[in-house]
Every structure is written in structure tokens, then in C-alpha cells.
Amino acid sequence: MMNDCIFCKIVNGEIPANFVYSDEDVAVFRDVNPQAPTHLLVIPKQHIASSAAVDKDSGVWDKLLGCAVKIARELNLEEDGYRMVINTGSQGGQTVPHLHLHLLAGRNLGWPPG
Numbered sequence: 001m002m003n004d005c006i007f008c009k010i011v012n013g014e015i016p017a018n019f020v021y022s023d024e025d026v027a028v029f030r031d032v033n034p035q036a037p038t039h040l041l042v043i044p045k046q047h048i049a050s051s052a053a054v055d056k057d058s059g060v061w062d063k064l065l066g067c068a069v070k071i072a073r074e075l076n077l078e079e080d081g082y083r084m085v086i087n088t089g090s091q092g093g094q095t096v097p098h099l100h101l102h103l104l105a106g107r108n109l110g111w112p113p114g
């Protein structure tokens with residue numbers, strides 16, 4: 001838990017969020033500024049600053065990606081499709097320094113991004 005981290009505060013209930021899923025390791029909640037009809041954030045409960053800080057043996061990727069795919073299936077997003085995005089660092093567009101995976105769906109998402 002990092003004291004001044006927004007997402008750590010969401011995990012511990014200090015800041016409210018619209019949760020879709022939560023277990024021991026992972027939380028999923030709606031983005032406060034949605035960029036698509038469905039815009040969820042999938043995060044590890046443990047504070048990890050970015051994808052660059054993930055310990056390769058930790059199982060974090062397995063949990064985050066596995067959770068995102070499962071939620072996408074449960075929300076019936078598979079037929080029309082969805083996008084998973086992890087912004088990393090300043091040029092990558094990361095604004096919150098707590099690892100998070102964006103799960104976006106519900107409209108035609110453009111490519112290339114940004």
C-alpha cells in the first residue's frame with residue numbers, strides 16, 4: 001500500500017469506485033472517465049508502479065490477463081470484441097503510477113491509437 005496512490009486508496013476503500021470484481025489479488029472497477037461504453041480498469045491489489053516493475057516470477061501477468069479475459073467473457077464482450085491496453089511511462093500515456101490494464105469495449109476502437 002502506497003499512501004498517496006489513488007488506486008491503492010481505491011483498493012482499501014478510502015476512495016469510492018464502481019467495482020465489477022474483486023478477489024485476493026485483483027480488483028476491477030469502472031474508469032471514472034470512460035473512453036468507451038465499457039471501460040474497466042483491472043489492477044493488482046499490491047502496489048506495482050508499472051508494467052516495467054512486474055517481477056517476472058510473480059504470476060501478476062497471469063492474474064491480470066486471466067481476470068480481464070474472464071470478465072470480458074462474463075460481460076459478453078467476446079462476440080463484438082474488446083481491447084486490452086497497458087500504458088507504461090510518460091510516452092506510453094501512463095498517468096496513474098499503479099499498474100492497470102484498461103479493458104475497453106462497446107464501440108469501434110480506432111487503430112492506430114493516440
Ligand code: 5GP
Nearest residue numbers: 006017029030031032033087093094095096
Ligand atoms: P493511464 O492514463 O494511467 O493509462 O490510466 C489511468 C486511468 O485511470 C484513466 O483512464 C483515468 O480516467 C482513470 N482514473 C484516474 N483517477 C481515477 C479515479 O479516482 N477513479 C477511477 N475509477 N478511475 C480513475
Ligand code: ZN
Nearest residue numbers: 005008047098
Ligand atoms: Zn498503488
